[in-house]
Amino acid sequence: MPSIRDAGSSIPYIKELEKVALKILKENSNYKERLKEILEEYASRYSREYNIRT
Amino acid sequence: MPADTRGNIILELENIGCLRRLRLEFKPGINIIKAPNASGKTTIVRSFSSMFSDKIPPSHILALDELKGRIRVYYGEKIYEKVFRRTPSGHVIVQGDMLPFADPRAFDACVALAETDIVHRITGGNVIFRRYLENLSYGNYYSALIEASQELVNEYGRKLASPSFRNFEILPLLLTELTDLHMRRDEIRQKIENSKKNQEDKLRKIKLKIAEKNSALSQEKVLLSQLYRDLSFEKEREKSLQELLSMAGESSKIVSSIKISIASSQDRQTRLKNEIKTRRCLLKELRRKVEDLREKLRREEKGPLEIKDLEEKLEKVNKMIILKEEEIQRAERFPSDDAEYPGKLIVDVRSEILRKIEWLEMVMGYFQEKYMRCMTSARRRFNDNVTRAFHELNLGGFENVFLDQDFSLQVMREGNIRQPIETLSASEKLTISLLLMLAAKETFLPEFPLFIVDELTLSYDPERFWRLMEYVKRRVPYLIVTSLSSSLSDTPKVIHKP
Numbered sequence: 001m002p003s004i005r006d007a008g009s010s011i012p013y014i015k016e017l018e019k020v021a022l023k024i025l026k027e028n029s030n031y032k033e034r035l036k037e038i039l040e041e042y043a044s045r046y047s048r049e050y051n052i053r054t
Numbered sequence: 055m056p057a058d059t060r061g062n063i064i065l066e067l068e069n070i071g072c073l074r075r076l077r078l079e080f081k082p083g084i085n086i087i088k089a090p091n092a093s094g095k096t097t098i099v100r101s102f103s104s105m106f107s108d109k110i111p112p113s114h115i116l117a118l119d120e121l122k123g124r125i126r127v128y129y130g131e132k133i134y135e136k137v138f139r140r141t142p143s144g145h146v147i148v149q150g151d152m153l154p155f156a157d158p159r160a161f162d163a164c165v166a167l168a169e170t171d172i173v174h175r176i177t178g179g180n181v182i183f184r185r186y187l188e189n190l191s192y193g194n195y196y197s198a199l200i201e202a203s204q205e206l207v208n209e210y211g212r213k214l215a216s217p218s219f220r221n222f223e224i225l226p227l228l229l230t231e232l233t234d235l236h237m238r239r240d241e242i243r244q245k246i247e248n249s250k251k252n253q254e255d256k257l258r259k260i261k262l263k264i265a266e267k268n269s270a271l272s273q274e275k276v277l278l279s280q281l282y283r284d285l286s287f288e289k290e291r292e293k294s295l296q297e298l299l300s301m302a303g304e305s306s307k308i309v310s311s312i313k314i315s316i317a318s319s320q321d322r323q324t325r326l327k328n329e330i331k332t333r334r335c336l337l338k339e340l341r342r343k344v345e346d347l348r349e350k351l352r353r354e355e356k357g358p359l360e361i362k363d364l365e366e367k368l369e370k371v372n373k374m375i376i377l378k379e380e381e382i383q384r385a386e387r388f389p390s391d392d393a394e395y396p397g398k399l400i401v402d403v404r405s406e407i408l409r410k411i412e413w414l415e416m417v418m419g420y421f422q423e424k425y426m427r428c429m430t431s432a433r434r435r436f437n438d439n440v441t442r443a444f445h446e447l448n449l450g451g452f453e454n455v456f457l458d459q460d461f462s463l464q465v466m467r468e469g470n471i472r473q474p475i476e477t478l479s480a481s482e483k484l485t486i487s488l489l490l491m492l493a494a495k496e497t498f499l500p501e502f503p504l505f506i507v508d509e510l511t512l513s514y515d516p517e518r519f520w521r522l523m524e525y526v527k528r529r530v531p532y533l534i535v536t537s538l539s540s541s542l543s544d545t546p547k548v549i550h551k552p
Contacts, residue, residue, distance in 0.1 A: 011416045025195040035202040039417070043206070043410035050409050 069123035071097030089546035191432035439493035
């Protein structure tokens with residue numbers, strides 16, 4: 001089974017996302033809508049850059 | 055253990071709860087706040103807690119009949135102050151600073167009030183501690199991320215199930231139907247082409263036949279005209295012979311010879327007349343045939359019925375193709391007035407959404423694993439600290455207390471017999487609550503300098519109570535305990551035990 005570090009390194013922007021999301025959650029643990037906005041931004045970025053990567 | 059060099063903490067309250075003005079000083083060690091009932095002990099605990107945690111609403115802190123109140127804490131040579139104001143609408147707003155060691159988790163791990171989560175759970179018989187450990191270990195951050203990702207995936211899933219995308223899913227079927235229609239159209243066109251070619255062949259053949267017959271007709275006319283000339287010649291010849299016969303007189307030889315010639319001429323005329331008669335019939339027959347062929351040509355030139363049927367079918371198929379292409383266009387592209395994706399190709403939007411889901415699922419997997427690791431580690435460390443507390447305190451009657459894999463609290467009596475939490479006595483519930491809180495503090499907030507216990511000690515015997523307090527004191531710089539006093543003075547007082 002791959003370690004979480006290996007799994008994490010294969011997911012684009014995961015470290016960046018984790019840093020941003022944890023900062024938001026530390027400021028307000030109920031800030032779910034903001035969290036969803038951030039996740040959506042990264043998901044859109046992944047989708048946009050998908051063709052370039054492949 | 056080196057002597058604690060921490061300074062005293064001074065708490066000043068103004069218009070807080072039932073207290074108009076109060077100043078208390080806490081020293082490292084055990085601080086017992088003594089006061090009779092309804093004199094503000096719980097108010098002190100709540101107001102002090104609000105300086106390091108935001109769990110208590112400001113409206114529960116400011117005195118009900120006041121517009122403004124204040125909490126001030128002197129800690130480490132600095133002053134930390136919070137001011138509470140009641141707005142004209144009755145809301146209470148707060149401004150000011152938190153203590154430097156403030157942590158929202160501390161209220162659940164370091165303040166034992168009746169409303170504290172863990173005390174509330176244990177006394178209420180709730181044995182599931184997953185959420186409690188999630189909050190303390192920050193596993194809730196990962197669960198919030200997983201939950202938010204899952205909600206987004208669900209939202210995207212709902213989008214993909216909307217009518218626009220459902221139409222897109224029938225696109226392969228529509229394209230197959232369109233291909234079938236095109237094939238049908240090609241087939242009909244081929245049939246029409248073949249029919250027209252056959253018709254042209256037919257017309258060419260009829261025209262050829264007409265030409266042939268006309269040619270034969272012309273020849274027959276020439277021949278007939280020749281026959282008429284021959285007949286006319288023979289008639290002239292017979293007439294001449296008859297005149298010659300009348301002039302020949304008695305010479306039998308000449309007469310006989312002329313008569314033979316006349317007979318021969320008459321015979322020839324008869325043959326010619328027969329021939330003319332035959333030829334005229336033939337000519338008539340030829341004319342009739344030419345007329346029939348012309349009639350046939352006229353009919354054929356109008357075109358056969360089969361082609362008309364085929365052309366009607368072709369028109370219908372063409373209309374169906376146009377409708378199908380429009381349907382495909384609708385299934386392929388969002389309408390130009392679509393609020394979210396105006397005029398965009400559905401296949402592109404669908405791929406975009408599927409890629410978003412793909413990424414979110416990877417993210418969920420990653421955080422799920424992090425959450426599991428975080429919670430497993432939190433549970434193990436928490437259980438280690440609970441076990442150590444029980445063993446060190448040597449509380450009679452209990453073998454162990456721990457959270458199992460489902461984060462359900464298991465209380466084991468001596469002899470490893472499991473005891474349901476609801477069957478514990480009030481003092482046992484309180485003991486377990488305090489020890490779980492202390493274990494939570496040691497596990498997740500080891501540097502937090504306070505532990506506050508509010509009047510939860512009424513059902514303890516003094517020996518057990520002080521054993522517990524001494525244990526806590528060894529782990530926390532400032533232990534604050536409220537206690538009921540029978541003093542006549544209403545003002546809470548702090549008694550310090552180093």
